[in-house]
Amino acid sequence: MVCRDAKTHKAAPVNPLKLSTPEDKQLFALGETHKDHRRVRTSVSLDRLPPTSLEAEELHSLFLQYGNFGTGVGKSENEPFVGPDGLRRVWMGDTRLEKCMMMFPQERNVHQKVFGGxxxxxxxxxxxxxxxxxxxxxxxFVSLDCISFAKPVPIGSILRLSSHILHTTSSEQFPGLIHVGVQANVVDVATGKEQTTNDFRFTWCTDHNIPLTRKVVPKTYKEAMQWLEGRRALELGAEIRTIRYAAGAPGIRGTDSTKAPKN
Structure with a gap:
């Protein structure tokens, strides 16, 4: 949430919270930790800095294991590729799922734009x-890892939502973790030009402790950066859940393991 002046639409001061109980102080400190994590994540984003040497090494290892088209003599590009860990490879580009729709006035907010919710x-x-x-x-559902509102969505516009599976992994707590990115673009009907308005990142886990049978693999450099960003998001999410569980924050389900995901 942000605080805006109703008349000038500029930033307005936020009333400070009174921390009167130990639980209040604990939750406030947890919020500060979340804010610091987001700030650090933004400063080292792959949009600004190249991947670390360790990440580059992991990408190269992924390429060696999954980059080849065939699995041996007689195998073709169209046949399933099963890696050394027994997981079937799926190209990230093949996980694309889209939704295109008109924005109607019943979903508008007080600013006559489409409601963010x-x-x-x-x-x-x-x-x-x-x-x-x-x-x-x-x-x-495990977590909403990132959400950005770059531009408002006008009433009457055509919105194209596109999603990709950005990363898949497992941990002792979650046998199957799936990190999904969803991008929202407004389409200009006359020119076909698109402008990105929103970016969302979600994490889900498989139900009933079902392990993953497929592994998403990037095919281009852009997809490789998205794969790394998804990996970072999963690691950050595991770290935050560990902090929340250690702090005894309300609403956190206890578990015998909150370790970061394994690749």
Whole structure:
């Protein structure tokens, strides 16, 4: 949430919170930790800095294991590729799922633009459907890892939502983790030009402790950067859940393991 002046539409001061109980102080400190994590993540984003040497090494290892088209003599590009870990390779580009729709006035906010919560719901539904199609089983919501509102969505515009599976992994706590990115673009009907208005990142896990049978693999350099960003998001999410569980924050389900995901 942000605080804006109703008349000038500029930033307005936020009333400070009174921390009167130990629980209040604990939750406030947790919020500060979340803010620091987001700030650090933004400063080292792959849009600004190249991947680390360790990440480059991991990408190269992924290429050696999954980059080749065939699995041996007589195998073709169209046949399933199963890696050394027993997971079937799926190119990231093949996980694309889209939704295109008109923005009607009943979803407008007080500024006569499309309500942000409605956009979040559309992105959530598309990401959920993509995660289920990828895993072939029911999935459970784990976290909303990132959300950005770059531009407002006008009433009457055509919105194109596109989603990709950006990263898949497992941990002792979650046998199957699926990180999904959803991008919202406004399409100019006359020119066909698109402008990105929103970017959403979600994480789901497989239900009933079902392990993953497929692994998403990047094919281009851009996809490789998205794969790394998804990996970072999963690691950050695991770290934050560990902090919340250690702090005993309300609403956190206890577990015998909150370690970061393994690749």
């Amino acid at each position: 409605y956009l979040m719901r559309l992105a959530y539904e598309l990401g959920f459907a993509n995660a289920e199609l990828f895993t072939g089983c029911h999935v459970l």
